[in-house]
Amino acid sequence: MWSVDRLYTKFVMRISLASCLLAIAALAGCHSGAKPASQGSADSGVAVYHLRGKIVSTDVAHGIVVVDHEAIPGFMDAMTMPYQLKDPSIASDLHPGDTITADVLVEKSAEETVVLDHIVVIAQAKPDYKPTVFYHVPAPGDAAPDFKLRNQDGRAIHFDQFRGKALLVTFIYTRCPSPNFCPLVTHNFAVIDRQLAANPALYAKTHLLCVSFDPEHDTPARLRAYGAEYIGSEAKNAFAHWDFAVPTKPELVEMAKFFDVGITPGPNDTITHTLSTTLIDARGKVAQFYPGNEWTPEQVVEDVKKAASSS
Numbered sequence: 001m002w003s004v005d006r007l008y009t010k011f012v013m014r015i016s017l018a019s020c021l022l023a024i025a026a027l028a029g030c031h032s033g034a035k036p037a038s039q040g041s042a043d044s045g046v047a048v049y050h051l052r053g054k055i056v057s058t059d060v061a062h063g064i065v066v067v068d069h070e071a072i073p074g075f076m077d078a079m080t081m082p083y084q085l086k087d088p089s090i091a092s093d094l095h096p097g098d099t100i101t102a103d104v105l106v107e108k109s110a111e112e113t114v115v116l117d118h119i120v121v122i123a124q125a126k127p128d129y130k131p132t133v134f135y136h137v138p139a140p141g142d143a144a145p146d147f148k149l150r151n152q153d154g155r156a157i158h159f160d161q162f163r164g165k166a167l168l169v170t171f172i173y174t175r176c177p178s179p180n181f182c183p184l185v186t187h188n189f190a191v192i193d194r195q196l197a198a199n200p201a202l203y204a205k206t207h208l209l210c211v212s213f214d215p216e217h218d219t220p221a222r223l224r225a226y227g228a229e230y231i232g233s234e235a236k237n238a239f240a241h242w243d244f245a246v247p248t249k250p251e252l253v254e255m256a257k258f259f260d261v262g263i264t265p266g267p268n269d270t271i272t273h274t275l276s277t278t279l280i281d282a283r284g285k286v287a288q289f290y291p292g293n294e295w296t297p298e299q300v301v302e303d304v305k306k307a308a309s310s311s
Contacts, residue, residue, distance in 0.1 A: 063088020
């Protein structure tokens with residue numbers, strides 16, 4: 001757990017040096033909407049936490065927002081805090097009273113660098129502001145659409161074919177350079193796959209799916225090679241329980257909206273993105289949503305057991 005006093009003092013010092021006066025005045029949000037926000041690329045050694053709260057004030061000149069947020073599990077209690085935006089240019093798109101979700105990126109170093117990234121406005125306070133994209137944050141009970149994809153074998157698959165099983169879905173791209181993002185999530189899926197395999201009855205009631213948001217580069221052959229690295233086999237039956245698949249570009253847009261996946265071009269042909277993992281139960285409804293990278297395979301396996309038994 002990070003020191004809240006140190007963190008708050010550090011941000012206050014930044015604001016004082018910048019000669020900024022931030023007014024504490026919260027307004028109620030009135031329209032639902034969302035907008036992805038960051039052009040930066042996450043570095044290794046960064047912990048990712050999920051924030052939900054209301055913007056109290058903004059300092060556009062210095063890219064700082066004050067957020068009255070809920071407790072951030074594993075990081076800090078509920079409080080009102082100033083945060084530096086990773087991409088300061090999006091401060092003008094945020095308004096007092098907007099309800100947001102965001103990734104809190106904490107660089108694990110002596111400097112304790114903390115920034116907000118991948119901001120999604122889920123309820124906006126400014127009536128005349130029109131976000132370019134409306135995102136949906138998966139919530140328990142939401143029916144998952146029958147999204148269509150092509151898997152590592154070049155075969156067409158779709159969500160409804162997994163009805164009767166618990167389906168664990170996450171989003172990756174095979175060129176991801178950050179070890180704390182796609183490689184970590186895929187590694188965790190490999191751990192989950194092995195733990196489920198230890199219980200044959202449960203294994204038969206579950207399925208894993210890694211969805212690429214890089215259709216230009218992630219061909220079926222590339223997805224097969226990437227998946228084999230984590231599964232440990234290139235045999236065709238090795239993918240019977242775990243698919244790696246990619247949608248068409250139009251389908252990807254809709255999937256990104258439903259699963260709250262922010263995707264923007266990054267530097268050096270990389271892709272800046274949020275982390276989104278969702279457990280869908282046997283009825284095709286959302287059971288759990290796991291933003292960020294702080295969830296554990298053990299936690300998810302316990303949730304999978306419950307979802308697999310739903311009817």
